[in-house]
Amino acid sequence: MAVFTSAGTTFGISASAPATYDSTGYAALTFTTVGEISDLGEIPSRIYELVTWQPINERGMRKAKGGYQIGSQTITIGIDPDDAGQTLLDTATSSDTVYSVKIANTNLGTIYARALIMGGPKSYGDVNTIATRQITLEYTIVSQTSDGIVFVDPA
Numbered sequence: 001m002a003v004f005t006s007a008g009t010t011f012g013i014s015a016s017a018p019a020t021y022d023s024t025g026y027a028a029l030t031f032t033t034v035g036e037i038s039d040l041g042e043i044p045s046r047i048y049e050l051v052t053w054q055p056i057n058e059r060g061m062r063k064a065k066g067g068y069q070i071g072s073q074t075i076t077i078g079i080d081p082d083d084a085g086q087t088l089l090d091t092a093t094s095s096d097t098v099y100s101v102k103i104a105n106t107n108l109g110t111i112y113a114r115a116l117i118m119g120g121p122k123s124y125g126d127v128n129t130i131a132t133r134q135i136t137l138e139y140t141i142v143s144q145t146s147d148g149i150v151f152v153d154p155a
Helices: 025-027 084-093
Strands: 010-014 038-039 048-055 062-069 074-080 098-105 111-117 132-139 151-154
Touching: 025 111, 025 151, 084 111, 084 151
Parallel strands: none
Antiparallel strands: 010 098, 038 074, 048 062, 074 132, 098 111, 111 132, 111 151
C-alpha cells in the first residue's frame, strides 16, 4: 500500500472553457499556474441533498438522495504580487466568468473542473508570518447531463 503527500501538486486556472468536457478537451487548454499555495483545502466532489418523506400512517422516515452540488474549495496562498497566476486570480475574482481549474499531482492524478473564483480575505499576520490570502472556488456543473469534473489517473 502506498500513500502520498500533496507535495508537488500544482493548481492552475484558465478563463477558457474546454471544447469537450473530457480529458482531451481540458488538456487542450492553457492553464496559468498559481504559485505559493500552501493548502489546497478540500477537493471538489458531488454533495447530495437529503430528501425525506414521512407519511402520517407510518412511523418510519424514508430517505433518498436528491439533487447535488459540486461544493466549494478554499485554498491558502502566500501573497506574491509578481506571480502571474495570482494576478489572474485577481482578475477572476472581479469577473462573473466560470473558469476552468486544474489540480495536478504526479502520484495522485489530475482533476479538471469548472468554478467561479469568489475571492477571499487577506491576512498580513505579524512579523513572523507569511502574508497570505484565502481564495474560495465555487464549483459548478456544466450542463444537465455533465458535472464537468474529470479525473485523470497518474501517468
